Amino acid sequence: MPDLIPTAQKQLKFLKNIQLILQSGSFSSTYKFALLISLSRLAIEKGQDSGESLALEYIDIAEKFIELYWKQAVPYTFNDQGQLILNQNNGKQAAIVNRIIELRKIYSSLGLLRRDSLVWLKLLKDVARTVKEMPVRYLQNLNGQNFEFLYQLDQCGKQLTLLPQVMFCLRQFSEIIEELCQKHWIDYIRKNSTNAPILNKLPNLEQFMFEPSRNQLNAVACVLVELQECKCFYCNKPIRKGNYAVDHFIPWSMYPSDTGHNFVLADSNCNSKKSNLLASDEFLHKWRKRNKEQDLIIVDRIAVLGFLTDKERSHKVAEWAYAQANENNYIKWNG
Numbered sequence: 001m002p003d004l005i006p007t008a009q010k011q012l013k014f015l016k017n018i019q020l021i022l023q024s025g026s027f028s029s030t031y032k033f034a035l036l037i038s039l040s041r042l043a044i045e046k047g048q049d050s051g052e053s054l055a056l057e058y059i060d061i062a063e064k065f066i067e068l069y070w071k072q073a074v075p076y077t078f079n080d081q082g083q084l085i086l087n088q089n090n091g092k093q094a095a096i097v098n099r100i101i102e103l104r105k106i107y108s109s110l111g112l113l114r115r116d117s118l119v120w121l122k123l124l125k126d127v128a129r130t131v132k133e134m135p136v137r138y139l140q141n142l143n144g145q146n147f148e149f150l151y152q153l154d155q156c157g158k159q160l161t162l163l164p165q166v167m168f169c170l171r172q173f174s175e176i177i178e179e180l181c182q183k184h185w186i187d188y189i190r191k192n193s194t195n196a197p198i199l200n201k202l203p204n205l206e207q208f209m210f211e212p213s214r215n216q217l218n219a220v221a222c223v224l225v226e227l228q229e230c231k232c233f234y235c236n237k238p239i240r241k242g243n244y245a246v247d248h249f250i251p252w253s254m255y256p257s258d259t260g261h262n263f264v265l266a267d268s269n270c271n272s273k274k275s276n277l278l279a280s281d282e283f284l285h286k287w288r289k290r291n292k293e294q295d296l297i298i299v300d301r302i303a304v305l306g307f308l309t310d311k312e313r314s315h316k317v318a319e320w321a322y323a324q325a326n327e328n329n330y331i332k333w334n335g
Contacts (some may be wrong), residue, residue, distance in 0.1 A: 260309035
């Protein structure tokens, strides 16, 4: 039956197939990396741990693309004078990136762009069309042969429908897929002839390309100081001015995508001790309660800073993370 959980052997085969695509597929741009990361994140946000197929809207995939490329569509500063917007294509700059570069001249944050509903909707539709025409069509192409293990093109008209068991595997191996895609994406950027002369002499690009900016997190901290009355989310003690950090409640290492409801303010000591661990179930309940009670404030104040603020999506990610933790006996932090 198609809804059965894949065997361990099939799960490993799936992971091997992902590796095969990344190592042996042809890449004329970075779109395929963005597509794999988007499918993985949407399987977490919209799926469940079952062997069923999952239908995804192209608009939702487009939104993930915009989130990924928004961060990379600003100049990478490589010395006191030099700046370069990283080229994401073998030839001219990738079309989606060009669109975002133009919009970044008008909108200072992704949150402000999202609020301009007509422009945002047009961008989503345009990106969705490009995603469907380009990476969706070619992602599973190896040496001219279509190797359809994620989805079948003839079933991907109005929606992209993941084949049975794929949703389960994407959720199971999300962290590995993210890491592999980011590594290959960075390698592609480094090897791109337009970027190479500068980037060969520079340190790791990972922080610039994928991690939230320090300025954004400082702005989030200002909102959380007010929201939490300048008390630590974990120990509930008053925090001395400046002696705090914005913590990802679901650790960045597990799910490297920022959602507004995932941020909490912690004193430096608790933040350091929690590190990349999941907090105990007691804190999970507290976090859910906080999000329910403060939802409107979080949406209003943090969305403007450019973060997706969707409580249900954040809670779906948490559901997935804690299921992974329980299944794999991860250590949880008790405070």
